[in-house]
Amino acid sequence: MEFFSTRNAEHKVSASQAIAQGLSEEGGLFVPAEFPAVDLAAACAMEYPALAAYILKQFLTDYKPEFLEQAAAAAYGEAFGGKAGHLEQVNENTWSLELWHGPTCAFKDYALQLMPKLLVEAKKNLGRTEHTLILVATSGDTGKAALDGYKDIPGVSIVVFYPNNGTSEIQRLQMATQEGGNVAVYAVQGNFDDAQTGVKRAFADKQLAAELAEKNVVLSSANSINWGRLVPQIVYYFAAYGQLVRSGKVNMGEKMDFCVPTGNFGDILAGYYAKRMGLPVGTLVCASNRNNVLTDFFATGTYNARRDFYRTTSPSMDILVSSNLERLLYHLGGSDAKVAEWMGSLNREGSYTVDEATMAAIRADFAYGCCNDDEQVAAEIKSIYEKDGYLCDTHTAVAFKVAREYCADHDSDAPMVVLSTASPFKFPRDVLAALGSQAPAGDFEAMEGLEQLTGVQAPVSLAGLRGKAERFTAVIEKDGIADVARNACEG
Ligand SMILES: *Cc1c(COP(=O)(O)O)cnc(C)c1O
Numbered sequence: 001m002e003f004f005s006t007r008n009a010e011h012k013v014s015a016s017q018a019i020a021q022g023l024s025e026e027g028g029l030f031v032p033a034e035f036p037a038v039d040l041a042a043a044c045a046m047e048y049p050a051l052a053a054y055i056l057k058q059f060l061t062d063y064k065p066e067f068l069e070q071a072a073a074a075a076y077g078e079a080f081g082g083k084a085g086h087l088e089q090v091n092e093n094t095w096s097l098e099l100w101h102g103p104t105c106a107f108k109d110y111a112l113q114l115m116p117k118l119l120v121e122a123k124k125n126l127g128r129t130e131h132t133l134i135l136v137a138t139s140g141d142t143g144k145a146a147l148d149g150y151k152d153i154p155g156v157s158i159v160v161f162y163p164n165n166g167t168s169e170i171q172r173l174q175m176a177t178q179e180g181g182n183v184a185v186y187a188v189q190g191n192f193d194d195a196q197t198g199v200k201r202a203f204a205d206k207q208l209a210a211e212l213a214e215k216n217v218v219l220s221s222a223n224s225i226n227w228g229r230l231v232p233q234i235v236y237y238f239a240a241y242g243q244l245v246r247s248g249k250v251n252m253g254e255k256m257d258f259c260v261p262t263g264n265f266g267d268i269l270a271g272y273y274a275k276r277m278g279l280p281v282g283t284l285v286c287a288s289n290r291n292n293v294l295t296d297f298f299a300t301g302t303y304n305a306r307r308d309f310y311r312t313t314s315p316s317m318d319i320l321v322s323s324n325l326e327r328l329l330y331h332l333g334g335s336d337a338k339v340a341e342w343m344g345s346l347n348r349e350g351s352y353t354v355d356e357a358t359m360a361a362i363r364a365d366f367a368y369g370c371c372n373d374d375e376q377v378a379a380e381i382k383s384i385y386e387k388d389g390y391l392c393d394t395h396t397a398v399a400f401k402v403a404r405e406y407c408a409d410h411d412s413d414a415p416m417v418v419l420s421t422a423s424p425f426k427f428p429r430d431v432l433a434a435l436g437s438q439a440p441a442g443d444f445e446a447m448e449g450l451e452q453l454t455g456v457q458a459p460v461s462l463a464g465l466r467g468k469a470e471r472f473t474a475v476i477e478k479d480g481i482a483d484v485a486r487n488a489c490e491g
Helices: 013-023 038-043 050-057 065-074 106-114 115-126 143-152 171-174 192-204 206-214 227-246 266-276 293-299 327-333 336-349 356-365 374-388 396-409 428-434 442-454 478-488
Strands: 002-003 008-013 030-032 084-093 094-098 130-138 156-163 182-190 217-221 256-261 281-288 303-306 351-353 366-370 416-420
Touching: 002 013, 002 442, 008 013, 008 130, 008 256, 008 336, 013 094, 013 227, 030 227, 030 327, 038 050, 038 227, 050 143, 050 227, 065 115, 065 336, 084 182, 084 374, 094 156, 094 227, 094 396, 106 115, 106 130, 106 143, 106 227, 115 227, 115 266, 130 143, 130 192, 130 478, 143 156, 143 171, 143 182, 156 171, 156 192, 156 374, 156 478, 171 182, 171 303, 171 442, 182 478, 192 217, 206 217, 206 478, 227 266, 256 266, 266 281, 266 327, 281 293, 281 396, 293 303, 293 366, 327 336, 366 396, 374 396, 374 428, 396 416, 396 428, 428 442
Parallel strands: 094 416, 130 156, 130 217, 156 182, 256 281, 256 416, 281 366
Antiparallel strands: 002 008, 002 030, 084 094, 303 351
């Protein structure tokens, strides 16, 4: 399987190159040259690790099949407590695909427990011996998931930058207490986009690259623009379908819908890839929070990132530039030249407008909606808990609300699967307050309060953060990111 850039389809690379490189030279994202067809009946019968290996083998054709089998078994076994891709019925026609049973309690573990193994193997496949320095900008969940995935991986160091005061206290502590000899974490003055812009600048900094090259260090990214982040996420869409088929809720070949709480557009894009590979998906519903740049895009065809940025109770969706949308625009817009033009316009003017034919193609596969404020999110958490006895986090609640409205508007009886992207115990104060309890000032007290109120146990990896020593407390300016990178691999 070959991959090429969304902005230059001429330049083809192998899967190993796409994963080792991350972004293409002209700033495009790597996409697969084709969508391999999946044997649906076989896929539906597989356990999660075998299914993951099966999907990976379709795309990563220059990796040894035995390597992919071992990597998938190691990533999705014990680390997920036997609950990889677990589907839970919430009410008659709605399911929750619980993607937070991994080590850091967010869905990003699916990609980031596997991606470090894919990167090390890619370097081996390519005969590359440099040290890889991974820079990550995070709004909270990616950072911890990446730290956990890359800790003590040979030949790699990782530095994570998160917006100061932009994460929950639990998320901050997850990162500040990270173990491992090759990790570092910094808070950045500013919001997520400031941190991301700072990291992007460091990647574009030729002087920095030259200085690092002298030390045989090459920069790389773990953000969801890397193909290695995307491909593992295709797997759980198939896993969800397999569970519905095995439990008799759908017959093989019947469609189901998905609703995905969306930020950078990576998670939902993986669902689109699953559909193109033959999974019977009706509609992919894109759910946004108050930062509803995607909602407006789907409605109007204009993507306008020049707008107010809001901090919400679903911080991992507080994003104004949804990078992975570029891949969808390539697949449905049909030309690298068009994508290059749109992205040029986004860089220069902060917006672009897509032609009608492309928008029509997008609307055939996608629906959309948003929560206008945090009150709507809280009301949804409360209503699902009281009506259905199901406890969900703030991000998942955004999707439940949008899914509910979609189902009401479309009178569809296809099963609706909502992707549940984080454990409610990652955001315990907001969730407890949503349920109507006076939330205590501290996250750990709120965690206990939530346990007492609901009888649901907090994940050990979160409860265990209490009292753990903080290793990383530095706060830097956003233009200090390059200097951090410069010094990251000293001693
Ligand atoms: C990252 C994240 C999202 C958004 O996923 P994208 O792939 O960026 O669209 C949603 N919810 C949670 C909890 C996340 O961590």
